[in-house]
Amino acid sequence: MNAAIVLGAVLGALCVVLVALPFLREPDPVSDEIEKMTPERQRRLALAEERDRALAALKELEADHRNGRVNDEDYRASIGPLRREAAGALRALDGEVGQA
Amino acid sequence: MAELGRAALLVTLGLCLYACVVGSVAALTRRRRLALSARNALIAAFASTAVAAGVLAAGFLRSDFSFVYVAEHSSRSLAGLYKLSAVWGGQEGSLLLWLLILTGYAALAVWVNRNRTRDLVVWVTPVLGGIAVGFSFLLVVVATPFATQVAPADGSGLNPSLQNPYMTAHPPFLYLGYVGLAVPFAFAMGALLSGRTDERWIVATRRWTLIAWTALGIGQLLGSHWAYVEVGWGGFYAWDPVENAALMPFLAATAFLHSVMIQEKRGMLKVWNVVLVSLAFCLSIFGTFLTRSGVVNSIHSFAQSDIGAWFLAFIVIAVVFSTVMIIWRLPLLRTTTRLESLVSREAVFLYNNLLLVALCLTILWGVAWPILSEAVRGDSVVVGRPYFDFFLRIFGLPLLLLMGVGPLIAWRRASLRGLGRTFFWPAAVAVVTGVVLLLLGAGSSVPGLIAYTFSAFVLAAIGLEFVRGTRARRALSHESWPVALGSLVGRNRRRYGGYTVHVAIVLFAIGVAGASAYDSVVEGRLTKGEALTVSGYTVRYQGLTETQTDHATEVRALLRVSRNGKDLGGLEAGKNAYRIAGPDPQVSSEVGIRTNYLTGEDLFVIPGTVYEDGSVYFRIFVKPLVNLLWLAGIVFLFGSIIALWPDAREQRRLAVRYDEAGSPVRGR
Structure with missing residues (x-):
């Protein structure tokens, strides 16, 4: 019983120390704020996602064409719009980064 | 202590x-x-x-x-x-x-x-x-x-x-699955709360979902094997409410793992993905509620307690919370991308999702209806095996087919002419398989025949994918076939891990169809020296033995098995009477199973009543291909590990994306 109480108290104390650790390690931090995802960053991230999707789709189309899943006709029909999409996303992202 | x-x-x-x-x-x-x-x-x-x-x-x-x-x-x-x-x-x-x-x-x-x-x-x-x-x-x-x-x-x-080795692993695996779904749910809610509805939460949780999903799948399979060898009714899945409770979140998570790819590839289905994650989590709590509340009569409901009300409150809170969050953030979840064609990879994924969710909700209704009926009207309604089997065929067979269709179709759109070329070989393999099986007498079960035909189609489609991919890789790198295959899988782990999991599902489907649509059964009371015959097997009863162990009395019927006149050896089936506190011992059936590892077939003997004159009532099954179910588990685990394996290139790609966007991804 006594041993259990002591062990329980030790456990509680260790947990309190772990929970308090960020304040013990940094009693007086320069900044205590979590960095914010601003609307500008959000927009840039959306454009980066769009660009990555378009580039991945282009890569996948090339691979599908190479291994025969996509025939020449389908390849020709898809490659143009995909390239325009990727180029558009790249331009938009460049513009956004330039503004930033 | x-x-x-x-x-x-x-x-x-x-x-x-x-x-x-x-x-x-x-x-x-x-x-x-x-x-x-x-x-x-x-x-x-x-x-x-x-x-x-x-x-x-x-x-x-x-x-x-x-x-x-x-x-x-x-x-x-x-x-x-x-x-x-x-x-x-x-x-x-x-x-x-x-x-x-x-x-x-x-x-x-x-x-x-x-x-x-x-x-x-x-x-x-x-x-x-x-x-x-x-x-x-x-x-x-x-x-x-x-x-x-x-x-x-x-x-x-x-x-x-x-008291079965499977029980040491089945519950922990199931819980690893159930509980694991809390992580993607928390990230989805975190994304909604923080307003970060970009892909980040999906990237962060994809592996967690896959881990939970794999554990849930393996846990269910272990449970099925436990039921098969221990419960002694001759099957591996009884559509028991608690079994269904584990299946439902698995189906919802399966849908999520597929639809998440559409969000990654096309930026679509953002709302749907959050709904699926929430559904999977709420269903995992519902499963725990069913198991723990004693609200349903089930072999798994070891507990009868009033804890159910607490779980019900938990489910209500989770459903209301996630619904409010999704509605609140709907403007952030809207996408401008549209489905370009109904004949495309994403469209196939969408059909797959609709079928999975339909199957999941149908099962949910079958589980919930008896509970609701008893609560509201006071009468007990049983939703039995025919209901679940019917919807499994209605939704499950097209799902099986889609597993073969998906890999053959390109993203965005595909022309009919292109499809004709890519579908030719898998379709030919399927047709030939169907015809051969029909000639061999598999037409006795139409769903079984369809399942086998579709399975052949899927296996051919996946095989073709591996061959095409490896050939293309060889053309680029001039590697040997095995090296090219290894590097193909290593560079596209999610895709080829996924295909391997699909192979496991096909093996599973073949096993289920074999064991349920083409099984044979015979039963009867045998005295010493008498025999029963089924599907070419002759099972002769040779007498009883009784053994006392530390904690049980074990009675075994000794059987001799032969097939078409050839002796296959002995087999034992019986009962254990466990000495426990209380007036009566607890009795369990110990089935006798003889496995043909070459054909995957089981001879399955269930001992019934043991009479005072030493005669025993036996029920004997022959279950073709049933062992493919357990093989499927190994392949499933293998495929999941491939898909789960960390991809350093993807991590680097994502790091570049977040650095460019200047998003707060790093820090202490």
């Missing part, structure tokens, strides 16, 4: 409350150290829960019957392995295992993501903390495993049907 267990659980409750409340304040006020403190509380909660679990496990291993829970679920003669599995053999221990896994997952999830997307993780902490509060509250207030008493001389023993 029960006091230590109680104290540890109390500490866990306090820590989880702290993580939830203080974590929310930290997220709202964007205070970094407070958020770290809340995160540390979750990690500490895992440590304190582990202490509580350790105390209970020690109680079992030392046969300390001053613990009421230990006395009710163990005995001195219980084998060591089962003493350990008895920890989760009852209500309170199961809940403790739930909490242990939950806090373990939570601690790992926030720790692994500590340097990424802190603005998202800061909201994940309180959500995970909130879920853990529910379970730790139950363990502290409603169902403590640390109640004590004056120790009796011996315990009541463990339910005999749980």
